[in-house]
Amino acid sequence: AAHYTGLIDRYRDRLPVSDKTPVISLNEGDTPLIRLVNLPRELGIDVEIYVKYEGLNPTGSFKDRGMTMAVSKAAEEGAKAIVCASTGNTSAAAAAYAARAGMTAFVLIPEGKIAMGKLAQAIAHGAVVLQIKGNFDDGMRLVKEVAGEAPVAIVNSINPYRLQGQKTGAFEIVEALGRAPDYHCIPVGNAGNISAYWIGYSEACGKSTASCTLYSGAENCPYVNTAMTDKRPVMVGYQADGSAPFMRGAPVENPETLATAIRIGNPQSWDLAQAAVNESGGWFDEVSDDELLATQALLARKEGIFCEPASAVSLCGALRDVKSGLIPAGSLITCTLTGHGLKDPDIAIRGQEAVQTVEAELGAVKAAILAHI
Numbered sequence: 001a002a003h004y005t006g007l008i009d010r011y012r013d014r015l016p017v018s019d020k021t022p023v024i025s026l027n028e029g030d031t032p033l034i035r036l037v038n039l040p041r042e043l044g045i046d047v048e049i050y051v052k053y054e055g056l057n058p059t060g061s062f063k064d065r066g067m068t069m070a071v072s073k074a075a076e077e078g079a080k081a082i083v084c085a086s087t088g089n090t091s092a093a094a095a096a097y098a099a100r101a102g103m104t105a106f107v108l109i110p111e112g113k114i115a116m117g118k119l120a121q122a123i124a125h126g127a128v129v130l131q132i133k134g135n136f137d138d139g140m141r142l143v144k145e146v147a148g149e150a151p152v153a154i155v156n157s158i159n160p161y162r163l164q165g166q167k168t169g170a171f172e173i174v175e176a177l178g179r180a181p182d183y184h185c186i187p188v189g190n191a192g193n194i195s196a197y198w199i200g201y202s203e204a205c206g207k208s209t210a211s212c213t214l215y216s217g218a219e220n221c222p223y224v225n226t227a228m229t230d231k232r233p234v235m236v237g238y239q240a241d242g243s244a245p246f247m248r249g250a251p252v253e254n255p256e257t258l259a260t261a262i263r264i265g266n267p268q269s270w271d272l273a274q275a276a277v278n279e280s281g282g283w284f285d286e287v288s289d290d291e292l293l294a295t296q297a298l299l300a301r302k303e304g305i306f307c308e309p310a311s312a313v314s315l316c317g318a319l320r321d322v323k324s325g326l327i328p329a330g331s332l333i334t335c336t337l338t339g340h341g342l343k344d345p346d347i348a349i350r351g352q353e354a355v356q357t358v359e360a361e362l363g364a365v366k367a368a369i370l371a372h373i
């Protein structure tokens with residue numbers, strides 16, 4: 001098989017790139033779709049659930065799919081610097097792809113509210129890190145303002161190339177399953193990714209969607225020609241209950257959640273996400289921090305899959321809706337696990353008494369092992 005060189009090369013005919021686009025890639029995409037085996041059995045639920053493990057992208061989140069497109073197009077347009085506001089993952093991806101492209105990345109992060117792994121990535125890749133005394137929504141506003149005043153290209157998901165790259169997650173799922181799932185469950189923060197998946201699923205079955213015409217301005221989606229499947233999934237978007245503007249029906253002024261990746265009160269892709277849910281017959285719902293942390297731990301302990309807290313929101317909501325019957329028995333469900341658990345080590349070890357200290361001596365180690373068998 002040919003060497004895999006990233007999603008732009010893989011899906012070139014379905015993306016807005018040309019021979020003149022310099023491809024800035026770290027071989028992102030092609031992530032595993034893993035079927036859950038232990039959890040459905042233990043919970044006694046009769047559904048086929050798969051997780052799209054986006055934590056296995058080069059910088060550990062789905063943002064790499066959007067960033068390869070955004071930075072490649074910025075390079076094509078001659079940009080020397082990029083800018084984003086971020087709860088951490090976008091800044092990590094921006095920093096890495098800017099390094100690859102030989103550009104400068106400026107990242108605005110909310111003071112004290114990003115996970116340690118993500119901050120480490122921005123620093124490691126040489127981004128200029130601007131910690132602002134405000135939250136993500138403040139950062140987003142500032143990025144839009146400053147882009148008019150300084151020569152920097154915005155690489156947040158309001159950049160339409162981001163969603164183009166991210167729609168490939170849906171293509172990969174359809175290819176892996178040989179069909180679209182019945183339900184696709186996904187965490188919602190700034191609301192770009194749910195919009196991107198809906199564009200991807202729509203294009204994959206040859207249908208146009210308001211999400212894609214809304215942002216491209218065209219009457220029809222430009223890439224609907226390839227019919228890979230004859231139906232689209234129901235899209236279900238989950239938020240943390242302290243940061244759930246879609247449940248409130250309005251922006252939330254002071255969003256709070258331990259899942260800092262989705263600590264967002266004023267999602268930029270509101271209309272696109274709403275269109276995805278409406279057109280697909282889906283819904284939004286919210287889960288508590290306790291529930292999402294419990295799901296993160298369950299997935300790690302029962303299936304060997306470590307995702308970050310914000311990512312667990314999708315599976316958390318899906319399991320609840322299966323138990324309540326809202327998602328019927330026999331359904332095929334996919335959940336996007338947006339980021340790797342290693343991003344946020346503080347949360348993972350918080351409150352855990354999993355480490356014991358023993359003497360460096362055979363008797364002590366043997367006794368410690370036998371105590372658990």
Ligand code: F0G
Binds near residue numbers: 087
């Ligand atoms: N999950 C993770 C791990 C994220 O980092 C994000 C967004 C989301 C889910 C939500 O996706 O915004 O497209 O609805 N993180 C952005 C960032 C905001 O700055 O890294 P969305």
